[in-house]
Amino acid sequence: MIQKFIYIILLFIVLGEVYTCHLIYKFTKKRSVVFAYLLLLVTIIASLFFYFNGADKSKGQTAESMHVMALLLLFLLPKILISIPLFFEDMFRFTRWTSNKFIYKKIITNSRSSLLTKIVLVAAGLLTISIIYGVFVGKYNFxxxxxxxxxxxxxxxxxxxxxxxxxxxxxxxxxxxxxxxxxxxxxxxxxxxxxxxxxxxxxxxxxxxxxxxxxxxxxxxxxxxxxxxxxxxxxxxxxxxxxxxxxxxxxxxxxxxxxxxxxxxxxxxxxxxxxxxxxxxxxxxxxxxxxxxxxxxxxxxxxxxxxxxxxxxxxxxxxxxxxxxxxxxxxxxxxxxxxxxxxxxxxxxxxxxxxxxxxxxxxxxxxxxxxxxxxxxxxxxxxxxxxxxxxxxxxxxxxxxxxxxx
The missing domain is CATH 3.60.21 (Purple Acid Phosphatase; chain A, domain 2)
Known part of the structure; x- marks a missing residue:
């Protein structure tokens, strides 16, 4: 059960990166910006790999390792939040496109909802702010x-x-x-x-x-x-x-x-x-x-x-x-x-x-x-x-x- 849950999370992490690249290109219209983001992504993944691979296993969780985990969550969670609603919207759009093309023989505009995109981006932004607040204030908000x-x-x-x-x-x-x-x-x-x-x-x-x-x-x-x-x-x-x-x-x-x-x-x-x-x-x-x-x-x-x-x-x-x-x-x-x-x-x-x-x-x-x-x-x-x-x-x-x- 836990293993299946992990696979689902990994799927939405990958989808989150795909949607992030798509949104970056949609708003900038520049492939160079997307390439720069991908370069940053690879750098972060490599840095995390070397950090955790070289960490002293005899110390367990430390304040330093937990700050790294906070950065990892800051990088991943907003994208997972982005990916879930957009993924289900894409499933709906694909189903509607299939029925229109093969059943009703009609061509109907099937573009992504701009309202949903804005809502998702606002929610991801709020989550990002919440994670940052949690690190600097929330953990001692007794x-x-x-x-x-x-x-x-x-x-x-x-x-x-x-x-x-x-x-x-x-x-x-x-x-x-x-x-x-x-x-x-x-x-x-x-x-x-x-x-x-x-x-x-x-x-x-x-x-x-x-x-x-x-x-x-x-x-x-x-x-x-x-x-x-x-x-x-x-x-x-x-x-x-x-x-x-x-x-x-x-x-x-x-x-x-x-x-x-x-x-x-x-x-x-x-x-x-x-x-x-x-x-x-x-x-x-x-x-x-x-x-x-x-x-x-x-x-x-x-x-x-x-x-x-x-x-x-x-x-x-x-x-x-x-x-x-x-x-x-x-x-x-x-x-x-x-x-x-x-x-x-x-x-x-x-x-x-x-x-x-x-x-x-x-x-x-x-x-x-x-x-x-x-x-x-x-x-x-x-x-x-x-x-x-x-x-x-x-x-x-x-x-x-x-x-x-x-």
Whole structure:
């Protein structure tokens, strides 16, 4: 399925270049301009090939490689947007020409719609501007999102508990200290009783955190503390290691750096939160994903947790909720995840228009979902990865207030 999707994308990339050359010639009437564009295209492709071929595979994703990816998207996405409507218009024009010529025996003007061309060019221009905005502004355009969730079985003493969630820091992507400090100031400005970080501390390497540990230590510690779990990127599995010992040392250093940053790391374990005579349980599961590392062990994480206890589960990948948690014989009232980033692209106007390509991969890709009396909140991520920007899906700080139904 994924391979077919890739082939379709490649087809529209090629078509996009064909249509681009056609439009350049249409508006300039000069073959030399088309030739100059093709020369630029070949130069860019060759440069990208040599860059990625010569990149240090032991470093994984870096700020530099993500800027290159942003340039690649800037070069390709507007052309894909151009190619899709023009391709379908050409299919329609060809069908109409065929029927006119062979069925109706008529010769009818079958030229391209100038209105469609203008609309497509305007849309491509807006997409280009959006990608540029996403790189320079959008990736640090932090937004606070608030939700209230009502539970019948929430212990009385925890009525009104405020949970602040962040996810997917990807500190190796950060390139603006002032912007990150502003995001942390926004976190500290919130009222919250517990802070939960749901994984992907780094892109790959423990050393990515070195410039940021002191900055992260500035996040205020609330009444019940700050807790973290691991995400798929925290296991160092996206680079080639010289030895297994090197990989394990990197993994150990990542876990240590999470702790140094002020979080209590939960590794398939739970802690009990107490207030007066009431208690709730916080469960921290290691990464478990349908298509990613399955280090999470829900059974182990739930050891010594009473079946009727109120539980908050931290698990990085939301696919874990559908695959195991929501249908488990025990009831896990609230699950917190991240991972999807909302693909860092889409439309996200709360309760008005929420769409991202991520929804075609993850049924729960961003925001609050429920099945019966069990809920999952998927944070859209504080950081960014792969593409050094965000378009429409802004970095998120989540504040969840838990209320007991009357």
């Amino acid at each position: 937004k606070v999102r608030e939700e209230t969730i009502v539970f019948k079985d929430l212990p009385n003493s925890f009525d009104g508990l405020k949970v602040l969630q962040i996810s997917d820091l990807h500190v190796g992507s950060w390139d603006n200290k002032a912007a990150i400090e502003k995001g942390i100031e926004m976190i500290n400005a919130q009222e919250y009783d517990i802070l939960l970080f749901t994984g992907d501390f780094v892109n790959t390497l423990a050393t990515e955190a070195d410039p940021w540990i002191e900055v992260l230590q500035k996040i205020k510690t609330p009444k019940y503390g700050k807790f973290a779990v691991l995400g798929n990127h925290d296991y160092g599995e996206y680079v080639k290691w010289d030895t297994e010992a090197d990989k394990e040392a990197n993994f150990t250093a990542i876990k240590n750096n999470i702790e140094k940053s002020g979080f209590k790391l939960l590794l398939n374990e739970n802690v009990v939160l107490k207030s007066n005579n009431d208690s709730i349980y916080l469960l921290g599961v290691e990464n478990w994903g349908l298509n990613f590392k399955k280090a999470g062990d829900l059974q182990k994480t739930s050891e010594n947790v009473p079946a009727d206890a109120f539980k908050i589960v931290m698990t990085h990948d939301p696919s874990h909720w559908d695959a195991e948690i929501v249908n488990h014989q025990q009831k896990y009232q609230l699950t917190l995840s991240g991972h999807t980033h909302g693909m860092q692209f889409g439309f996200d106007i709360p309760r008005v228009l929420e769409w991202s390509p991520a929804e075609y991969i993850y049924p729960e890709w961003g925001g609050l979902y429920n099945k019966g009396h069990q809920y999952i909140y998927v944070n859209r991520g504080f950081g960014f990865h792969a593409y050094s920007g965000r378009v429409g899906i802004w970095p998120e700080i989540t504040v969840l207030e838990l209320k007991k139904s009357k």
